[in-house]
Amino acid sequence: MMRFILLLAIFFGFLGFGQVKPLTPQDVPEEVKKVVDCNTLVFVVTKQPEFLGGLNEFRSKFSENFDSMAIKVSNATLKTTIYFVVEPDGSVNRIKAVGDNAEFNAEAERTLSSIKAKYQPATVNNLSVRYLLRFPLTMNFK
Template sequence: MKKIITFILCLGFGFAFSQVKETEILPAKDQSEEHVLSKDSKSAEYPGGWMALRKDIADRIRTKKINVGGIEGTITARAKFIVNIKGKIEDITVTGDNADFNKEIERAIKSLKAKWKPAESKGRIARSYYTFPLTIKLD
């Protein structure tokens, strides 16, 4: 009896620990989502243009949240983001000397609710990358 129970336990452990996990096949992405804008195409448009975008971001920046720490003059940063095929902003990266200013710019860009008109490349909707500088003058 003990031999049968031992045999069943060994067989059970053998089946339990010898299973191989199958690899999961991910569904293919839509090609229009992966297509990146080329230079000869129509770029994405913010409602009202670039000046409206700059004004909307400037209106959302809370200057009280920025710790200047004795810095005089100007603080600069560079914002980089992608406008996806649905007209939404994604993958925001802000670089600059002041971390608080960078965080505040990123927060302001994320808070934009306006939907962009997506870029077009060769007649297809495409993602587009944007980079622009932002500067704050300290008095």
């Protein structure tokens, strides 16, 4: 039953999952700047990166790989924001989750890194560029 509730939380949580406005270097938290060199990123792009297969495919892969048993909490709503770089070849690296619960952050990072499918990279004038994505994640644990 807990897994079902978690999957519903992931599904509905991802409805608002996405980057609302483009990041600027000033928006990047210090924790993320420790793992990502912002000088190598492009912040204004012609086309944002997209997960191959679309957002629903990403939701599916994320929920399949997320291990709720790694989180030692009950009756709580946990939030984190996952930052990661989409490289010009579509690969993902420099994953960093920023939130109040260290276990939740670690599992979000592990889950994202376990998804091996690539993105269509961000582009500027049809040239692929490095781009920092930000995804908020909220889950209810019962």
